[in-house]
Amino acid sequence: MCPQLPPSPPRWHAVFYPFNTITWSALAATLIIITFFFHLLISTDSSVVYNHKIDVVSTLVWMTRVLLSQAVPHIPSSPGTRPFLVCWWLMSLVLAASYVTNIIAYITVPDPPAKINTLRELANSIHPLYMGDYGTFVPRYLATSHDPVYRRLSQKLHLIQNYSEIKSYVLENNGAFIEGTAYMEYEISSWPVRGMYYLEETLFPYTTAWAFQKGTPWVDTFNRYLRRMVESGLVDRWRNEEILRYRKSQGRVTTKERSTRRRLRPLSLEDLQSAFYILGLGYLISTLTVGIEVAYNNHSNFRLW
Structure with a gap:
């Protein structure tokens, strides 16, 4: 996030x-x-x-x-x-x-405000990076990576002992938050802040699995149908529907849903104030020019312009 x-x-x-x-x-x-x-x-x-x-x-x-x-x-x-x-x-x-x-x-x-779209942009930004201190896999993965972008992310990573305090750290320092995609989409809906967004590029891919007891004879049959559901996009669709349903129950909608409702607004004076700034600058330059010409004409017959 x-x-x-x-x-x-x-x-x-x-x-x-x-x-x-x-x-x-x-x-x-x-x-x-x-x-x-x-x-x-x-x-x-x-x-x-x-x-x-x-x-x-x-x-x-x-x-x-x-x-x-x-x-x-x-x-x-x-x-x-x-x-x-x-x-x-x-x-x-x-x-x-x-x-x-x-x-x-x-x-x-x-144009919408500029977003961070890649991990490289996040690594080069001034925003700190936070995650819960629940293991060494991600910090070690970033620190020992051959990719310089991941190593830069490791240098700006802060581990928070108390997971409930991550929200205050992120909001107070305008930082980014590392967490699993599914959990983050659920968690962010309870935060009283709008305008936060997800980075589409992930640190590493995640998998969807169905746990069976070891030695179950129908594992191969389930794997075949689960693979078909994943490849056809059904798993992603069901997941997105559940997340959207939950976010609506919390009184929040996704960015995609808000973007489809384009609000038309009339032009205001704020939209056209740049023309008045230019007009004022032109009047100022003209006044200074006239003043300089008058000053020169009072002392000699030379005209500056």
Whole structure:
């Protein structure tokens, strides 16, 4: 069993989610490089392209307009600029459309919090590992394993003498809990905590058996039919039905059952607050720019932008 799900990030972070870090970095680097080369192309252009003196910052702002779906009033007449702009504008339109569609998808159907899906991720996480001290098989199995992931799990494993105290240790330290799959699915239903989940990857497989007295003559016949029930999935189905019935009797349902009941909700101001943050940042930058220009104009005739 893995620790509780991490809290969802603030909704205003949605402005960064349409692209990953590598894409944002590549976009910024591409914009800077293209701005530099385009500035060299139009440095000899005598036509009016901007509303003020041509410089690198103005070129950067002008090149960014298409990314923000803003039209350009004039196009430079220097040779080679139009094919250059066609390629850049086509790329900008694709990026802008991808960003808008991705952010709409995230706002309407937000991604669930990131889970730990493998034992390697659990071993590399900061979460401690707990289990009841009822034998040395599992600790020795982890410590002597040839797999480095199992050895890392052994280093962060804590054995609890009193089994009834495991719940408090796990909840207070946001840790993970090692226990048999069937027992854990029953045990967790009595815990007053939601958001905990199971790691699908197991330490070692478990078997299902039917005990008979030694020398029973019909063992082979039972083995044949038991194997058919296991291979057909009947055993797993019966087990899941029993666990679901028990969890419902405890007032708790499984994650799969909750996920089928998708709750639709209207958009709120919290979903759109990133746009107001960007607007406020733009106003702040504009105010600072105006203040700097006014300060320079009061002391000289030089304009900064």
